[in-house]
Amino acid sequence: MKIGYIVVLALVAxxxxxxxxxxxxxxxxxxxxxxxKWRTKGSTYLTIYDTSMPYTAAPAxxxxxxxxxxxxxxxxxxxxxxxxxxxxxxxxxSIRNLxxxxxxxxFRYMRFVAHKCNKDSTREAQIAFFPGEAFGAxxxxxxxxxxxxxxxxxxxxxxxxxxxxxxxxxxxxxxGDGAGEAPRDLVVTHAGITxxxxxxxxxxFVFSGTPIGGWWSIRGAMTEAEKKDVRKVPNGLHVxxxxxHI
Amino acid sequence: xxxxxxxxxxxxxxxNRSFDNMLGHLxxxxxxxxxxxxxxxxxxxxxxxxxxxGLFHPFQRAVDEQLSFDLPHEYNYVATQLKAGPGGPRMAGxxxxxxxxxxxxxxxxxxxxxxxxxxxxPITSFLAQTFTICDRWFSPxxxxxQPNRTVAFCGQSEIYDTKLxxxxxxxxxxxxxxxxxxxxxxxxxxxxxFMLYLGLLPTILTSGRWRPYETLAADLNGPNPPQVIIVExxxxxxxxxxxDHPNDNHPPLAVGWGEDLLRRTYQALSxxxxxxxxxxxxxxxxxxxxxxxxxxxxxxxxxxGNAIPPVTPPGGSGDPVLYNTLGPRVPAMLISPWxxxxxxxxxxxxxxxxxxxxxxxxxxxxxxSANVAKRAAQGIKSLSTALxxxxxxxxxxxxxxxxxxxxxxxxxxxxxxPPDSAMGQAFEGAALKLLAENPAAAExxxxxxxxxxxxxxxxxxxxxxxxVSQ
Numbered sequence: 001m002k003i004g005y006i007v008v009l010a011l012v013a014x015x016x017x018x019x020x021x022x023x024x025x026x027x028x029x030x031x032x033x034x035x036x037k038w039r040t041k042g043s044t045y046l047t048i049y050d051t052s053m054p055y056t057a058a059p060a061x062x063x064x065x066x067x068x069x070x071x072x073x074x075x076x077x078x079x080x081x082x083x084x085x086x087x088x089x090x091x092x093x094s095i096r097n098l099x100x101x102x103x104x105x106x107f108r109y110m111r112f113v114a115h116k117c118n119k120d121s122t123r124e125a126q127i128a129f130f131p132g133e134a135f136g137a138x139x140x141x142x143x144x145x146x147x148x149x150x151x152x153x154x155x156x157x158x159x160x161x162x163x164x165x166x167x168x169x170x171x172x173x174x175x176g177d178g179a180g181e182a183p184r185d186l187v188v189t190h191a192g193i194t195x196x197x198x199x200x201x202x203x204x205f206v207f208s209g210t211p212i213g214g215w216w217s218i219r220g221a222m223t224e225a226e227k228k229d230v231r232k233v234p235n236g237l238h239v240x241x242x243x244x245h246i
Numbered sequence: 247x248x249x250x251x252x253x254x255x256x257x258x259x260x261x262n263r264s265f266d267n268m269l270g271h272l273x274x275x276x277x278x279x280x281x282x283x284x285x286x287x288x289x290x291x292x293x294x295x296x297x298x299x300g301l302f303h304p305f306q307r308a309v310d311e312q313l314s315f316d317l318p319h320e321y322n323y324v325a326t327q328l329k330a331g332p333g334g335p336r337m338a339g340x341x342x343x344x345x346x347x348x349x350x351x352x353x354x355x356x357x358x359x360x361x362x363x364x365x366x367x368p369i370t371s372f373l374a375q376t377f378t379i380c381d382r383w384f385s386p387x388x389x390x391x392q393p394n395r396t397v398a399f400c401g402q403s404e405i406y407d408t409k410l411x412x413x414x415x416x417x418x419x420x421x422x423x424x425x426x427x428x429x430x431x432x433x434x435x436x437x438x439x440f441m442l443y444l445g446l447l448p449t450i451l452t453s454g455r456w457r458p459y460e461t462l463a464a465d466l467n468g469p470n471p472p473q474v475i476i477v478e479x480x481x482x483x484x485x486x487x488x489x490d491h492p493n494d495n496h497p498p499l500a501v502g503w504g505e506d507l508l509r510r511t512y513q514a515l516s517x518x519x520x521x522x523x524x525x526x527x528x529x530x531x532x533x534x535x536x537x538x539x540x541x542x543x544x545x546x547x548x549x550x551g552n553a554i555p556p557v558t559p560p561g562g563s564g565d566p567v568l569y570n571t572l573g574p575r576v577p578a579m580l581i582s583p584w585x586x587x588x589x590x591x592x593x594x595x596x597x598x599x600x601x602x603x604x605x606x607x608x609x610x611x612x613x614x615s616a617n618v619a620k621r622a623a624q625g626i627k628s629l630s631t632a633l634x635x636x637x638x639x640x641x642x643x644x645x646x647x648x649x650x651x652x653x654x655x656x657x658x659x660x661x662x663x664p665p666d667s668a669m670g671q672a673f674e675g676a677a678l679k680l681l682a683e684n685p686a687a688a689e690x691x692x693x694x695x696x697x698x699x700x701x702x703x704x705x706x707x708x709x710x711x712x713x714v715s716q
Contacts, residue, residue, distance in 0.1 A: 055287070126354055141338060156299060230332040
């Protein structure tokens with residue numbers, strides 16, 4: 001009985017823990033390094049796999065060679081499908097895609113697992129790798145103000161873009177195709193600059209060189225339909241951004 | 247009348263998934279175009295969630311696997327998720343609530359926005375494509391588990407949040423069934439949720455109506471099947487010991503174990519003599535923090551006897567708690583010979599639609615309760631609107647028999663310290679009370695519970711000694 005009790009106690013009390021799991025970036029140039037830092041209790045591993053960028057019809061990405069550095073020692077890893085790195089309970093890695101002539105954007109999943117006594121604790125990080133230029137969006141919840149819609153706020157670019165990209169151009173992609181926001185001119189203010197973007201128009205380079213982060217204001221006139229029925233007001237307003245790696 | 251063909255009603259409630267999370271794929275994959283699920287492209291504007299200048303959209307999970315965190319779904323977080331605007335809820339704050347709750351920077355493919363494809367939820371998808379689904383079934387309250395389950399089984403809720411508390415069971419379904427001579431049983435795959443209602447403990451322990459899930463199939467083939475059957479999964483937040491594993495689909499769990507339990511339950515029912523005159527309702531208590539694209543309609547909650555939370559959320563941050571709508575949509579399926587095959591019913595339901603149906607069937611002309619009747623007066627339909635007068639499934643179709651693929655992991659819970667989650671604390675408190683008040687009955691109903699109690703006592707004593715010595 002006592003042995004059985006001890007076994008039960010051991011099984012139930014045994015558990016993994018993730019005290020820390022930090023990945024230094026969410027968007028990088030194709031060959032920028034990034035760091036992974038962790039502290040756990042339990043068998044620890046990091047599974048890495050790459051796909052094409054979400055919401056695109058791009059084909060599967062080709063394999064890539066990774067340079068993985070830890071404790072002053074570097075190894076190469078050919079990332080083909082999902083590769084797993086077994087890790088100690090505490091440490092840090094530096095990872096970088098080695099140049100191979102390929103310039104395909106890729107999207108990396110890193111699933112971090114601490115395992116103990118048939119139990120898992122998990123975290124997931126994702127990184128988008130772009131060649132020199134990348135597409136994105138900045139947007140906010142929109143609220144009516146008079147006959148206008150106003151969407152504004154602080155764009156916390158450090159969360160997604162880090163400090164490695166700057167604005168190249170912005171565009172208004174409202175198209176009136178029925179699936180998106182109604183087409184309207186957007187008055188965009190950012191980094192002390194204000195411009196008007198016409199729906200479906202060519203990208204504007206007026207914000208070129210400005211940081212992605214900071215205060216953005218996006219305003220547009222309400223349509224007649226929206227004035228009559230506020231339920232038709234879109235949830236938010238956004239602008240497409242083209243960013244350039246610095 | 248169609249309803250008279252139903253002699254056995256099986257109620258099977260899972261935990262914490264939105265309609266789009268489990269069934270949004272039906273329209274997206276063209277399996278059930280009439281369902282109001284997700285449409286392609288899933289990154290279109292109307293599905294956009296905004297957070298800190300970023301845009302987030304629904305995405306299909308690559309595999310069914312354990313999530314990093316439970317998702318926020320308490321009333322204050324639901325208010326942020328609904329993101330009320332001038333035209334009503336905008337369903338645009340799910341990522342924001344997640345960031346607030348977890349303290350993490352959301353990934354581009356952020357867990358609240360995920361949904362499953364048909365191959366990842368093969369049993370749910372099979373049943374949804376075979377029988378009737380309800381795509382306007384809302385959780386009754388824009389808040390968390392305990393209040394929503396209370397409305398489901400009492401018709402009203404005197405609480406508005408989930409925590410360690412004695413939940414009032416005013417007007418509960420068991421008293422109603424007892425008073426109306428309706429035979430019922432509860433089949434539980436783990437600790438029963440109803441033990442969180444201390445007023446129900448005597449009934450649970452002494453009525454003989456609470457039985458292990460393993461006896462369900464045999465009882466369905468027995469001489470006197472009950473008129474109402476409640477099937478309970480093994481709740482993730484409840485104490486677990488030995489090989490028992492949770493299968494209630496509550497995040498961060500993968501849903502594979504729940505799919506397996508659903509298949510076994512459907513097989514038990516559909517191969518029994520009860521099938522010919524049965525209706526199984528598969529539904530979820532609330533959305534669990536997962537995105538759904540349909541805004542819940544306006545609803546006077548106070549007028550139907552429900553406790554109302556404060557408008558200002560805890561800590562003074564976040565969106566005001568308006569609490570003037572139903573909760574987000576949940577997956578709901580009606581499985582019976584007496585429903586139309588491959589059909590979507592668009593009537594507005596919530597969990598009290600079940601109570602309306604039970605009253606129509608077993609106490610004709612007499613509503614379940616005044617508050618359920620008030621909900622009906624606000625537009626909540628009875629499930630009887632989905633029944634047909636002709637039988638469509640003389641022989642029940644067999645479910646997919648393939649192994650269910652998922653990345654299995656048990657949630658790593660540390661018993662050396664009390665549970666972190668409100669539901670975990672509630673379950674633990676109820677289990678301890680059960681053991682203290684009636685250890686003999688508890689031992690009979692849950693033989694492993696005393697072992698669990700001994701284990702936590704020992705683990706916490708050791709942890710305490712360890713902390714002191716440090």
